Amino acid sequence: MTADELHTLTGAYVLDALETDEEREAVERHLAQCDTCAHEVRELSETTARLGLAVAAPVDPALRAEVLRRITDVRQLPPATRPFGRTPGGPQGLRRLPRWALAASVAGLVALGGVAGWQYERAEEADRRAAVAEERAEAVAAVLAAPDARVSTARLADGAVGTLVHSPSLDRAVFAAAGMPAPPPGKVYQLWYDDSGTMRPAGLMTPGAATSAVLLEGPANRSAGIGITVEPEGGSPRPTSDPVATMAMPEA
Amino acid sequence: MREHARVGGGPVPDRGDGLPELMDRVARGDQEAFAGVFDRVSGPVLGVVRSVLRDPAQSEEVAQEVMVDLWRSAARYRPDRGSVLNWALTLAHRRAVDRVRSEQAASDRARRVALLDHSPAYDEVTEEVESRLDRERVRRCLRGLTERQRQSVTLAYYRGLTYREVAELLSLPLGTVKTRMRDGLIRLRDCLGVTA
Numbered sequence: 001m002t003a004d005e006l007h008t009l010t011g012a013y014v015l016d017a018l019e020t021d022e023e024r025e026a027v028e029r030h031l032a033q034c035d036t037c038a039h040e041v042r043e044l045s046e047t048t049a050r051l052g053l054a055v056a057a058p059v060d061p062a063l064r065a066e067v068l069r070r071i072t073d074v075r076q077l078p079p080a081t082r083p084f085g086r087t088p089g090g091p092q093g094l095r096r097l098p099r100w101a102l103a104a105s106v107a108g109l110v111a112l113g114g115v116a117g118w119q120y121e122r123a124e125e126a127d128r129r130a131a132v133a134e135e136r137a138e139a140v141a142a143v144l145a146a147p148d149a150r151v152s153t154a155r156l157a158d159g160a161v162g163t164l165v166h167s168p169s170l171d172r173a174v175f176a177a178a179g180m181p182a183p184p185p186g187k188v189y190q191l192w193y194d195d196s197g198t199m200r201p202a203g204l205m206t207p208g209a210a211t212s213a214v215l216l217e218g219p220a221n222r223s224a225g226i227g228i229t230v231e232p233e234g235g236s237p238r239p240t241s242d243p244v245a246t247m248a249m250p251e252a
Numbered sequence: 253m254r255e256h257a258r259v260g261g262g263p264v265p266d267r268g269d270g271l272p273e274l275m276d277r278v279a280r281g282d283q284e285a286f287a288g289v290f291d292r293v294s295g296p297v298l299g300v301v302r303s304v305l306r307d308p309a310q311s312e313e314v315a316q317e318v319m320v321d322l323w324r325s326a327a328r329y330r331p332d333r334g335s336v337l338n339w340a341l342t343l344a345h346r347r348a349v350d351r352v353r354s355e356q357a358a359s360d361r362a363r364r365v366a367l368l369d370h371s372p373a374y375d376e377v378t379e380e381v382e383s384r385l386d387r388e389r390v391r392r393c394l395r396g397l398t399e400r401q402r403q404s405v406t407l408a409y410y411r412g413l414t415y416r417e418v419a420e421l422l423s424l425p426l427g428t429v430k431t432r433m434r435d436g437l438i439r440l441r442d443c444l445g446v447t448a
Contacts, residue, residue: 009430011432011434012408012430016349016412040438046441046446046447047437048341049335049341049342050390051409053296053387054386054391055299055302056386057299057302059294059298063312064287067294071283074320074323076323076325076327077328079328
């Protein structure tokens with residue numbers, strides 16, 4: 001799509017009337033690079049809010065009571081820390097990082113790309129993901145948020161960037177990769193702890209996702225680092241190939 | 253930036269006097285402040301969701317999810333990107349539209365068309381809502397649009413149709429619908445005096 005065509009879509013965009021996610025993402029990428037368009041989208045979006053205000057409906061007090069009851073059990077997300085509308089053309093995979101991982105990007109170690117801002121995101125997608133992997137997410141978040149979390153990043157092969165976070169107090173580690181090429185068909189990326197040269201299985205990276213933050217399975221403190229290999233689907237008890245990447249545990 | 257929402261009634265526990273201030277407190281876990289936000293935005297949220305989904309029970313369920321989501325992600329709200337109300341309604345509209353489209357599966361287009369077999373969406377509002385002034389103003393500005401513009405905007409916003417669905421329904425070329433959506437909203441924006 002040309003810039004002009006994308007610009008024409010600002011109306012359909014704020015009305016949630018685009019046909020596909022791809023189309024929406026194309027518009028959002030364009031917005032990140034076009035201040036005039038982003039401004040127009042803000043104004044048109046506020047205009048749709050007036051359309052919404054005009055159909056306001058009375059809310060049942062029972063609904064109010066229920067929501068106020070529910071929120072007492074709902075944990076709040078931390079603020080997003082990423083910059084607005086930066087790095088056009090940045091690695092697209094990055095935006096698939098779960099939002100809590102973005103938020104906890106631990107002092108911005110993970111560079112973030114290609115998203116125009118919260119208004120234009122689909123919070124509910126993140127919710128769905130979070131719901132699916134809530135427990136794991138909680139554990140990942142706990143590691144990222146641990147006061148003693150140590151972080152290192154490394155450039156992996158093919159321009160991918162890996163971030164390793166280790167919390168000695170939790171004895172756990174989280175690995176996040178951005179921009180990794182998809183594994184060959186029928187293969188997965190498997191994570192390993194490096195226990196003084198012995199590779200201990202530490203779980204699989206989300207199949208099909210170019211980017212993901214993974215809680216490594218098992219204790220982290222006794223390992224000197226981690227490795228990633230390409231393994232047959234389902235993973236292997238032992239590495240069957242040379243690592244495509246290795247990282248040392250971050251220093252304190 | 254104006255905040256119009258006063259729907260839902262009830263006193264707003266007040267330290268700050270506006271929604272952004274309340275949101276700021278909500279972001280820090282203030283449940284009382286959230287009740288204030290709820291009272292100001294839940295009416296429009298429910299209205300938008302119901303307008304798209306139509307089914308009252310389902311609408312209440314989705315509106316509830318949206319409100320809980322506002323609590324959950326309060327710290328993500330950025331005043332420089334738009335009003336609290338807009339943020340809430342953006343979430344509400346998307347959630348409603350997603351619900352409709354996920355249920356809709358291609359076979360269910362007929363239901364969709366049946367839904368459309370109503371008078372214009374914006375006329376179906378109950379009279380007892382407190383935002384009558386806002387509603388009158390919007391209605392007046394909608395009348396200032398061309399018919400194509402008005403249909404394109406309202407079918408998308410109030411019914412959750414995609415531009416392709418609008419184009420099919422109105423037998424217009426896709427490009428025309430895209431353009432009408434944009435220039436219709438621009439005209440509405442100017443009529444309503446919206447700035448951002």
